[in-house]
Amino acid sequence: DPSQDTYFSAEPLDRLSERRSDEAWQQDKQHRPDSVFLLFSNLSPLVRSLEPSTGSGAQTSLCRFSSSLVKELLLKPGSVLVFLGVERRRPSSSSQTSSEPPAWFAINSTEDPEILLKLGGEKDLFWARRPNRDLLNLSQDEAGILAQARAVLAWHSHYAFCPTCGSSSRSEEAGYKRTCTNASCFSLQGVHNTSYPRVDPVVIMLVLHPDGEQCLLGRKKIFPTMMFSCLSGFIEPGESVESAVRREVEEESGVKVGWVRYVACQPWPVPSSLMIGCLAVALSTHIKVDENEIEEARWFPRQQVIDALCRGGSPALFLPPQQTIAHQLVKHWIGCTSNL
Amino acid sequence: DPSQDTYFSAEPLDRLSERRSDEAWQQDKQHRPDSVFLLFSNLSPLVRSLEPSTGSGAQTSLCRFSSSLVKELLLKPGSVLVFLGVERRRPSSSSQTSSEPPAWFAINSTEDPEILLKLGGEKDLFWARRPNRDLLNLSQDEAGILAQARAVLAWHSHYAFCPTCGSSSRSEEAGYKRTCTNASCFSLQGVHNTSYPRVDPVVIMLVLHPDGEQCLLGRKKIFPTMMFSCLSGFIEPGESVESAVRREVEEESGVKVGWVRYVACQPWPVPSSLMIGCLAVALSTHIKVDENEIEEARWFPRQQVIDALCRGGSPALFLPPQQTIAHQLVKHWIGCTSNL
Ligand SMILES: Nc1ncnc2c1ncn2[C@@H]1O[C@H](COP(=O)(O)O)[C@@H](O)[C@H]1O
Ligand SMILES: Nc1ncnc2c1ncn2[C@@H]1O[C@H](COP(=O)(O)O)[C@@H](O)[C@H]1O
Ligand SMILES: [Mg+2]
Ligand SMILES: [Mg+2]
Ligand SMILES: [Mg+2]
Ligand SMILES: [Mg+2]
Ligand SMILES: [Mg+2]
Ligand SMILES: [Mg+2]
Ligand SMILES: [Zn+2]
Ligand SMILES: [Zn+2]
Numbered sequence: 113d114p115s116q117d118t119y120f121s122a123e124p125l126d127r128l129s130e131r132r133s134d135e136a137w138q139q140d141k142q143h144r145p146d147s148v149f150l151l152f153s154n155l156s157p158l159v160r161s162l163e164p165s166t167g168s169g170a171q172t173s174l175c176r177f178s179s180s181l182v183k184e185l186l187l188k189p190g191s192v193l194v195f196l197g198v199e200r201r202r203p204s205s206s207s208q209t210s211s212e213p214p215a216w217f218a219i220n221s222t223e224d225p226e227i228l229l230k231l232g233g234e235k236d237l238f239w240a241r242r243p244n245r246d247l248l249n250l251s252q253d254e255a256g257i258l259a260q261a262r263a264v265l266a267w268h269s270h271y272a273f274c275p276t277c278g279s280s281s282r283s284e285e286a287g288y289k290r291t292c293t294n295a296s297c298f299s300l301q302g303v304h305n306t307s308y309p310r311v312d313p314v315v316i317m318l319v320l321h322p323d324g325e326q327c328l329l330g331r332k333k334i335f336p337t338m339m340f341s342c343l344s345g346f347i348e349p350g351e352s353v354e355s356a357v358r359r360e361v362e363e364e365s366g367v368k369v370g371w372v373r374y375v376a377c378q379p380w381p382v383p384s385s386l387m388i389g390c391l392a393v394a395l396s397t398h399i400k401v402d403e404n405e406i407e408e409a410r411w412f413p414r415q416q417v418i419d420a421l422c423r424g425g426s427p428a429l430f431l432p433p434q435q436t437i438a439h440q441l442v443k444h445w446i447g448c449t450s451n452l
Numbered sequence: 453d454p455s456q457d458t459y460f461s462a463e464p465l466d467r468l469s470e471r472r473s474d475e476a477w478q479q480d481k482q483h484r485p486d487s488v489f490l491l492f493s494n495l496s497p498l499v500r501s502l503e504p505s506t507g508s509g510a511q512t513s514l515c516r517f518s519s520s521l522v523k524e525l526l527l528k529p530g531s532v533l534v535f536l537g538v539e540r541r542r543p544s545s546s547s548q549t550s551s552e553p554p555a556w557f558a559i560n561s562t563e564d565p566e567i568l569l570k571l572g573g574e575k576d577l578f579w580a581r582r583p584n585r586d587l588l589n590l591s592q593d594e595a596g597i598l599a600q601a602r603a604v605l606a607w608h609s610h611y612a613f614c615p616t617c618g619s620s621s622r623s624e625e626a627g628y629k630r631t632c633t634n635a636s637c638f639s640l641q642g643v644h645n646t647s648y649p650r651v652d653p654v655v656i657m658l659v660l661h662p663d664g665e666q667c668l669l670g671r672k673k674i675f676p677t678m679m680f681s682c683l684s685g686f687i688e689p690g691e692s693v694e695s696a697v698r699r700e701v702e703e704e705s706g707v708k709v710g711w712v713r714y715v716a717c718q719p720w721p722v723p724s725s726l727m728i729g730c731l732a733v734a735l736s737t738h739i740k741v742d743e744n745e746i747e748e749a750r751w752f753p754r755q756q757v758i759d760a761l762c763r764g765g766s767p768a769l770f771l772p773p774q775q776t777i778a779h780q781l782v783k784h785w786i787g788c789t790s791n792l
Contacts, residue, residue: 273618275614346648
């Protein structure tokens with residue numbers, strides 16, 4: 113079932129949103145020795161390379177700091193702190209039930225990254241700067257935590273001013289709200305989305321040929337040679353998921369779509385999208401690409417797609433890596449139809 | 453199929469996004485006699501009451517202006533203009549194929565609403581100010597157009613300043629982009645969501661009891677007496693639809709959820725949400741409401757829900773009107789299970 117565990121969607125922490133406005137609780141957790149802090153420099157997390165021998169499949173791991181190591185950093189003016197949640201108790205570990213589970217936080221810092229790096233102490237630490245590569249090698253659980261942390265921190269870094277009046281805003285509720293500092297601002301009357309983190313819904317769809325034996329994939333100019341992926345686009349105001357799928361496919365490829373079905377979704381924390389993955393069936397087959405966005409779009413026969421998934425022989429195309437929902441949608445189609 | 457036509461989700465216009473940055477085309481359409489302008493005063497649309505005899509079921513209709521009537525209004529500093537799209541050609545009307553289909557626009561004005569009202573000329577025009585009542589009586593097609601227009605206009609009215617640097621921003625691309633006026637602003641380097649309309653994804657879910665014979669509904673303090681609805685909440689950064697359903701249900705009612713399935717969605721233009729409707733199955737049954745948000749939550753047996761849908765006898769509860777996705781989710785459950 114692809115809707116269960118796409119990369120970036122695990123939730124190993126309980127977000128405990130009712131504690132966000134409990135200042136005393138937040139302060140206490142920030143000073144506990146068992147609390148865990150993740151460090152970001154301009155939105156890139158500090159990570160370490162794992163030995164292949166660890167066996168989890170992950171090649172990179174988030175670097176974890178204790179409260180004593182980050183205490184001074186938290187006082188710097190450019191630092192932003194976000195509460196991520198507490199570890200979910202395993203029902204089995206009954207010996208621990210009296211103590212509270214550890215709390216996790218994320219810090220974004222604007223200090224010199226070279227100096228920050230020394231905080232980590234060890235060698236082999238590095239800033240995971242290339243979002244589409246360095247961030248895809250974490251364990252499922254760490255990918256889930258990273259998605260939450262990076263998306264909220266990205267919001268703070270781009271939304272430091274009130275969009276309604278232009279005054280500066282300040283972080284509140286453990287990093288989940290920004291309040292305008294101008295007491296007469298309209299944004300302070302009632303509840304407005306200007307105060308809350310932004311999540312951009314995006315549709316991403318595998319379009320099937322009316323013959324059921326081919327699918328539509330496209331490539332942007334920036335893609336590596338021979339790589340093709342699902343079409344995708346931002347949902348616009350006033351649109352349903354299904355309408356956005358039809359509009360984006362027609363805009364980007366000229367193909368008309370009828371039937372649309374939701375399959376699974378994936379948070380994408382660069383900066384903060386929610387990729388809503390669908391299967392769709394075409395009503396027309398002639399392709400005319402929107403050349404601003406797409407370099408080429410083609411119908412690929414099922415067998416070529418299977419070869420690309422298995423990376424066998426000399427494939428006609430490459431697909432994005434398995435951590436992406438585009439890959440999972442393609443796999444889902446092949447899986448569904450091969451079982452019929 | 454509830455995913456097809458929820459209220460507010462119709463798309464009778466072709467948004468023609470490739471024309472948004474074509475200034476000459478936009479100017480031309482703004483002056484054509486067959487172009488249609490909708491008028492909003494502080495985000496409330498000007499509407500007229502329809503005679504019951506019109507038969508479409510709609511009780512209210514959007515007031516349509518021609519370009520000559522709004523020409524002066526467009527020059528006022530507080531006016532915002534948004535291009536909505538062009539009418540989709542019916543394949544049958546072959547006689548029209550040589551002329552272009554009419555273009556639609558929406559204007560939000562901050563002028564005195566009493567004076568604006570006179571522009572309409574007729575009596576029986578009024579500003580549809582109560583979003584959850586006046587906006588629910590349009591035809592399906594007008595509801596779809598209204599959803600797009602109101603959501604984009606609401607974004608302009610709350611996002612007139614650049615969130616990255618606090619400078620003022622200006623509307624571009626026919627109302628689908630706001631660009632910072634500060635030439636050294638970081639938001640001008642690369643593509644950032646700060647420039648584009650915001651859509652807030654929300655989960656709304658009907659939670660079924662493990663026995664399959666009851667569903668969980670809740671009420672907020674502001675609801676009319678005896679009205680109960682589906683639980684709902686904003687999707688947070690880094691979350692999937694399925695995780696958000698589980699988190700919000702547990703936060704608001706204390707009930708744990710396992711299985712989650714997408715059913716349908718609904719754009720909600722107050723101000724600009726995308727309601728993602730799901731069915732979910734509970735793993736626990738004890739209710740403990742979050743009293744900040746919910747006044748009461750209860751398991752309702754199927755028969756009581758059927759009575760509420762049919763508005764027969766003396767129902768134990770009222771449901772939100774049929775234009776809401778909450779109503780459609782309840783109906784979907786009853787429909788699915790009654791056919792088994
Ligand atoms: N929220 C958003 N964030 C970034 N780009 C957006 C957003 N909304 C619309 N766009 C525009 O959509 C383009 C990408 O097209 P698409 O993903 O196909 O919708 C970007 O280059 C922007 O011009
Ligand atoms: N984008 C948003 N717009 C408005 N309120 C939000 C948003 N995100 C989070 N909230 C908060 O969520 C509350 C409503 O709770 P819920 O709908 O259950 O998530 C509001 O009162 C706000 O405090
Ligand atoms: Mg596109
Ligand atoms: Mg787009
Ligand atoms: Mg696209
Ligand atoms: Mg809630
Ligand atoms: Mg919430
Ligand atoms: Mg809620
Ligand atoms: Zn403000
Ligand atoms: Zn700016």
